[in-house]
Amino acid sequence: MEEMIDTKRRHTALLVAGCFFMENLDGTIVSTAAPRMGDALGVAPAAIGLVVTAYLVTLAVLIPLSGWLTARFGARRVFLTAIAVFTLASLACALSTGLGMLVAMRVLQGAGGAMMVPVGRLVVVSGAEKTDMPRLISYVVWPALAAPVIAPLAGGLLTTYADWRWMFLVNLPLGAVAFAVAHRLIDAPSHTAAPPPRLDRWGVALVSTGLGALTWTAHLLSEAGADRAEVLLAGGAAVLLTAAAARHLLRTDQPLIDLRMLKVTTFRASVSGGSLFWVVVAAVPFLLPLLFQEAFGWSAIRSGAAVLFVFVGNIAIKPAANRLLDRFGFRPLLIAAALGVAVTTALCGFLTAATPVAVVLVLAVVAGAARSLGLTCYQVIAFADVPQERMRHANTLQSTAQQAAAGLGVAAATLALRAGGPLGAWLPGPATPATPYGVAFCLLALLSLGALAGALRLHPTAGDAVRSAPAAGGPGVPAPARARIRGRV
Incomplete structure (x- = not known):
């Protein structure tokens, strides 16, 4: 039962979820406002891409340091500092008067984000009961899914009816609340903690x-x-x-970063299959608004509202995700999620301007449910067989792989879209503005089959250590199977 989870730990998970939402939203919302920002700063809209890239590069570069900083200075100090840096940098971004200043402040904002979420998630999973992890991690995961699909609508509304600076100003009250809550929830490190390792x-x-x-x-x-x-x-x-x-x-x-963690079979499955899954999950919300606006002629607000139904699917499956996990286990759910993402992504390629809006919305909801189910399972199974004393290493490696995959999502979508033009010329019938997008979605669907192949190779009892219900055939996992799943660390 969810009520059995320690209240303080559950509140901490929700706090980290809010921080995760801020970090991911700021990584995606700027693209929508590029034309307005370019006009305001006196640069070409293409130059605003550097604002996005500076943030993503900083995240990728500094996330690996999060584990060592936590061991050196303590989770509480690093987490509070990260929230403060992220929030103040958001204010500085809003006050920027030129592209150079904005890029510099985005680097500072990325530095805060790089420490904020990995350290917060480590606080959540450290010391938690294995059977509590599915629920705790499900709280943390959904903002990562929500931000990319909310960003097009939020960006469209802000740039249409307000000013681009509000994309950063909205972080101020959120950051202030997060800092106050974190200050109260997260305890100071014990004085008996082991000495930190030397910096590599x-x-x-x-x-x-x-x-x-x-x-x-x-x-x-x-x-x-x-x-x-x-x-x-x-x-x-x-x-x-x-x-x-x-x-x-x-x-x-x-x-x-301890790559030896990849000897744990379930952790390796999360990093490998989960990374492929993340690439597709990050690519689709980037392509859909472009399809709706450039090929179908929809407004930014209308296309953003349609993409928002992906988030409806995320939320709709959430109450059932943990029950499904307890009932069926990881392997069947990961197979179903990978198939769901592959099929819905391919179907997006067959949408046309004449497709009824209701069909588009239903497809978005189903795609959102598959995304949510898959990412929740990948995040949970990553820690299923990791001993508590190795949790810091697993969290750092998993966070690094996740950020790298998310950063590659837009590049994968762009490459697929560019390939869509030449490949679409080989298709029967006349080409339309939607043809390159159709090919691009089908290419991304093929990429998601890599995650399906990894899920098929999982042992049927993989990850059972975190399930509330025992595996079929007896309590717990048999010793030989457990040895095969865990490997050696």
């Missing part, structure tokens, strides 16, 4: 530059006029730096 400086240098290069490559790929040589140079640097980082992290005794 080579790990910081290699991981941060590698992730930064990867995110910058994704930004270049999403730009229409990107120089091919620059893309190849950034992409090559990302591959080389990431490979060097992986080699270093596996050879050092106290790595910044």
Whole structure:
């Protein structure tokens, strides 16, 4: 029963959920306001892309540091500082008078966001009962799903009826409330805590530059006029730096990110399959508003309202998600979620301007339900077989992989859309403005099948340690199966 979860821990999970919402909303809402922001700052709308990229690059670069900072300074101090930095940087963004100042403040805002959510989630899962994790993590997950689908409507409303600065000013009351609640809820670290590990400086240098290069490559790929040589140079640097980082992290005794966590089968499934799932989940809300506005001729507000029904699906499945998990386990639900995302994404490619709005809304609701179910399961199974003393390492690696995948979502959508033009020319019948989008959605649907393949390989009892109901055939997981699932850490 949900009432059995410690009240303080549940309130902490809701607090982190609110912080997660702020972080994700700020990563997506700016794109909607690019024309208005460009006019106000005296730059081309394309230059506003740097405002988005600066934020995402900072998140990718600094999230790996969150685990070490927590061990060094304590979760309470880091979390409160992160909320304060994020909120004050939001105010500075709203007060910016030029593009340079705005980009600099977005970097500062990203620094706060990079510490805020990973540290908050670590507070939630550390010390929690395994069977409480599905409910606790479900509180934290849904804002990550809500923000990308709310952003188009929120951005459209703010830029149409108000000013782009309100996109940042809305964080001020939210941040103030979050700081006050966190100050009361989160306890100071115990004086008997183990001494912090030494900082892996080579790990910081290699991981941060590698992730930064990867995110910058994704930004270049999403730009229409990107120089091919620059893309190849950034992409090559990302591959080389990431490979060097992986080699270093596996050879050092106290790595910044412990890649040995991937020996835990359920955790590895969450990082690999979950990353593919995240890419598609992040790409679809980016493509849908473009389809509605550029191909169907809808207004920004109308298209944003339609995409909002994806969030309706997120919320609709939430009350049943934990019961379904207890009843069926992770493997069937992940298979169903991957199939649901693949089918609904492909069906989006067959929408036309003549499609009844009711059909569009139903498709959005079903897609939202599949997204919510899949991401909740991936987030929960990540910690199912991780010992409490390794939770900090698992949380850091999982947060880093999640941010990298989310950052690649827009790049994947852009590449699929560009490929849609040439590939659409091979299709029978005359091409329409919606043809490239149709091909793009089908390509993303094929990508989501990678997550389906990973789900099919899971053991039937994978993740049963966090289920409230025992696995069929007896209480708990048999020892041989448990050994296969957990692997060795």
